[in-house]
Amino acid sequence: MGLGITGYKIALVSLIDKDRQWFKAKIGLEVDQTPREFAFCAHALAADDILIVPDATRDDRFSSNPLVTGAPNIRFYAGVPIRAEMRNTSSRRLPLGTLCVIDDKPRDVDPGDMKLLVELAHSVETLIAARSSATYAWPDAGQYAGAAGYSDAARCGAASGLNYMLGIFP
Template sequence: MKEQARLTALSETKLLDTDPDPRFDRLTRLAANSLETEIALVSLIDADRQWFKSCYGLGTKETSRDIAFCEYAIRANEIMVVLDAAKDVRFADNPLVVGEPFIRFYAGAPLITRDGHALGTLCVIDPKPRESFDETDRQILRDLAAGVMVEIEADARKRQVHDLSVINRELEHRMGNMYAHVTSLISLLDKSEVEHGQFVRRLREKINTLAETQSMLSRNNWQSVSIRELAIKSLQPFEPEPDNPLIAIQDQDDFHITARAAFAMSLLLNELGTNSVKHGALGSTGGRAAFGWTQGDLMQFNWQEKLIAPREAREPGSGFGSLILKRIVPKTFGGQAVFDIQPEGFNYSVTALPDRVRMLSER
């Protein structure tokens, strides 16, 4: 588990297989010059390789992990020094000792994150063995390794700031439609002169509807939602018996609608369902309703209700619900709404411009 956490921390640095960086190159050059070695490396220990973010005095970019001196250094979690690899039983037969670059002297300081994960090392290497590597030398290597970690952590902070900025912009974009609709709802409800309790109840009802749409959009990466899925979810609360549905929802020619259109559509369906339960087919014995759509240069969405026992025809009112059906939805869709109220049923349709409703990839 510790190794997996370490590899995760390494992956999160986004350093593996990236281009040379002068910030790290300056530090390896300084390490080699200060400690008088031919080679200095920023070595990152991946799952099965060691990869060099910075190479001073070495032409290769990576080696197998199983021959890496730095593998031992990250286990030690402190500076590891090998004065003469040819005389060290761990490394005497190592391909990097018996062959290029003929390592004899090695000193590596682990690159340790704030969470304690050793990502790799800053190491210095020389083909000549040494008699000693004293505390002053160790402190120089330790300080330079700390400089490497400063650069790595600076990159992480920059990414966090960038990611938060991106997230903020995305949330503003994705939530903006919902906030705009809520603001419009509050404004329209206020103008409809309902009493306070009803105001709060209707507003809560509509915000819950928008929240359900928000949830559906989030499952689709906030891009779009299926018109059929949206209709099923929005109209489900108005089905008195789920096993015996009274609302027929078109199951052919499904397509995805934009987030903005989805919010308007969910308000539309909620209002139609509410009205039908109070005054129409869904509130009467044997009544049925249907929702569908047609596509073309001008799209159209249709709601139809049929009653078994005719009722007195009621003209659409001027309250808040009617404002949604007459103004909010048509304005959002760039179309027009038509009401047809008869004793035996009720039909409502609204047209829409495709570029106001459909996802761009489906137009």
Template sequence: MKADLHRAEEDRLGALRRYGILDSLREADFDEIVKVASAICGTPISVINLIDHGRQWFKAEVGLGVRETPLDSSICAHAILQPGLFIVPDTTLDSRFADNPLVTGDPHLRFYAGALLETPDGFPLGTVCVLDYKPRELDDTQKSFLRLMANQVMKLLELRRISEAEHAARVEAEDLVKEKETLMREGDHRLMNSLQLVQSILALQSRRATNEETKNQLDMASNRVLAIATVHKQLHLTGSHEEIEIDTFMCRLCASLKHTAPAQITAINVDAENASVRSDVASGLGLLVAELATNSFKYAYNPGQTGSVDVSFRTTASGWILKVSDQGQGLPAGFDVDQSKGFGMQVVKAFVRRLDAAMTVSSRPGCTAFEIVRGSN
């Protein structure tokens, strides 16, 4: 007799498929359960049986030698309709199974006992069952053991489901991170190109400017854009979205600034420690270097005089120190950085505050130095 379908068959099948167990490879944890069940119950056959649509599939088995059979001849399909432990002492005496081809023909099954595999929300998935070729009974210890094995199988299925879900979530998260990184790289690349275009336009306008003050303002704006563009170029080249190697960044920025410097600036010397800083910090440092270096370009050396600009960066136990200096004529007598109203110096002070740093200025003929310190020196 073919078993009736479960009263909520579609939901039951949905619950079964959520475990992702069907048609999976053999696993030692499940194989050991059927081996032990067969030994404890003294039966030649033991199976972890899952009732699928149109078939019964065996996650593990001993004594059968197959992984699935048609549902029409399934004894377990009857078992999942019963609560708890389902026992048929002699199949030939039970009208539901007397004409079953597995009873009347090979392998001539005469005894069946199955403990229900049931989900936490009450859906039966299959059984842990033992079978024999002769009529028999199980003692109380064997019955308890079979129930225990069914509970153990459900724990394994739950752990397997959780592990698969965690793996899927991890893969999805990794894919999202990769997608985000790709978008950010593309964004950095496009922004870098846009900034370089803006910088080129500003540089072109500066070369065409006839008014010296206009030219100076365009140069300063161009160098500010250059500093930001260099940050994004470094982000794009390294593939990082959070940290930048400050020594490489400073060297690249100063090499670009040198191209905008007047002929009397012979070099921009960089002495930067090999350290990583956050991209937002690097952006602030770059703008400070661009602003202070541009200031040296304009004011450090008298006409006919040549010299260099020096940039150094080193880390400390609690922060870092940035220093920009030149060997020019020095700042004007009475110059007070705190009282300065010049736009360039206002920009410098704004970025020093943004970086939560402090700036000191020392100046005399032959040496002017701006030192920005984050943390205790």
């Protein structure tokens, strides 16, 4: 959905840990993860706000990044942090990753596209919250998903919803 409406070459839902970013849902990119040190998304999480990079070759933070100097030749990046409500923590909304769009051409920011990106990021947060609530309420869901023919519980839960939002139909 994000890719089709906005026309960017790549759309991702990324999750970030201490060493890497990995892609829970993706369109237009073959790899499943990249090192955190190359992750544009880590910068969006650090800023705790939408990160817009109109031309990565002109931004000192990214101009020598291997993802800019080589494939996928990132020029434009816009990412919105995805947060999750966490049980039993002092901070209720912790950043997990981003919903982002990427292009291999510099772009001017379209306010309508950015509004849509923020709305889609909120939808991703809602799917993650629903998945978390379902897992908390029904911790044995994985064994039932396997019995129903799914390879894992995530395939019948939030992952399918994320893929549907991004226009990936199995």
